[in-house]
Amino acid sequence: MKLYYAAGACSLSPHIVAAEAGIALQLERVNIGRTPHTTGSGHDFAAVNPNGYVPVLELDDGTLLTEGPAIVQFLADLKPESGLAPAAGTLSRAQLQSWLNFIATELHKTYSPWLFHAEYGAQAQTVARGKISERLAYVEAKLAAGGPFLTGERFTVADAYLFTVVSWSKFVDVDLSAFPALRAYLERVAKRPAVREAMMAEGLKVPA
Template sequence: MKLYYAPGTCALSPHIVALEAGVPLELERVDIRKTPHLSEAGVDFVTINPNLYVPVLELDDGSVLTEGVAIIQFLADLKPDAGLVPALGSPERYRFQAWLNFIATELHRMYSPWLFHPECGTQAQDVARRKIAERLEFVEDHLARSGPFLLGDRFTAADAYLFTIAGWSDFTKIDLVAFPRLGDFMARAGARPTVQAAMAAEGMKVAA
């Protein structure tokens, strides 16, 4: 299988999940800053994903799977013994999916004024920054009750997604000092060998 990615994007989360699960992936970088978006192999990315965003997982049969939340669940379900996703049909599975939905809709999309619509300007960014802080406070309170990870003691694919999105706080000037439990989570997750390996492979700065 092949993962199309761009450094610093949400494609980091399926990369982490694949390493945690021991699922081998070929990586193909996409330059999303230029038009047309070309992969490092020279493929016009619009032929892979007409929506022109990563991640995209190309399966062994040549078909593709899009949307990060779908991809990380697919990869985690390939290796259920890795414990990255609760069992299908269990209440815990739906709590896991609730966190994926929360991160996608209440956190990930809030970064649009920086990632996708910088033309909206600083006013939109200021509003988004306040909204993100409110959502991070919710995560902070949950980790205080149920941590160190979202589902307790076990690192799951949802944590890989949260680590990726919360990691964007640096360039959006959201200080995680105000969220000590989340800061601990970021340090704990960031110290995992799989997380460091994924970041290094994508050319991202790895914490010492």
């Protein structure tokens, strides 16, 4: 299987999940900083994903799967013994999907594109930071009351996604000082061998 990714982008989430599950992935980097986006092997990425965004998982038979929350669940289900997602059809799985949807729609899509493109303007970015802080306060309360991971004792695909998205905070001036449980959580997740492995494979800086 091949993962189309951009370093440190939301595609880090399925990359972490694959590493946690022990699934070997071929990696193809996509330059999303230039338009049109091209792949590491020089192809037009629009032929892979007409929407132009990573992640895309290409199966060995050529089937393409898009949308991060779907990809991480697919990978987790290939290795149910990894415990990265509860069994499909259970309430626990629906609760995991509830978190994935929250991260996608309330966090990911507020950080990006709004905080990554100066052309949206200071006013839009102030609104986005305010909304993110509200949502992170909710996450903070959940982690402070439970943990050590989002759904409890086990690291799941939702943690891979939350870690990936909230780690952008330092690049786009989202202040985490009011969220000590969240900061401790990010440090905890960053120490996981599979997380370090995926980050290093993308050329990202890992904490000592």
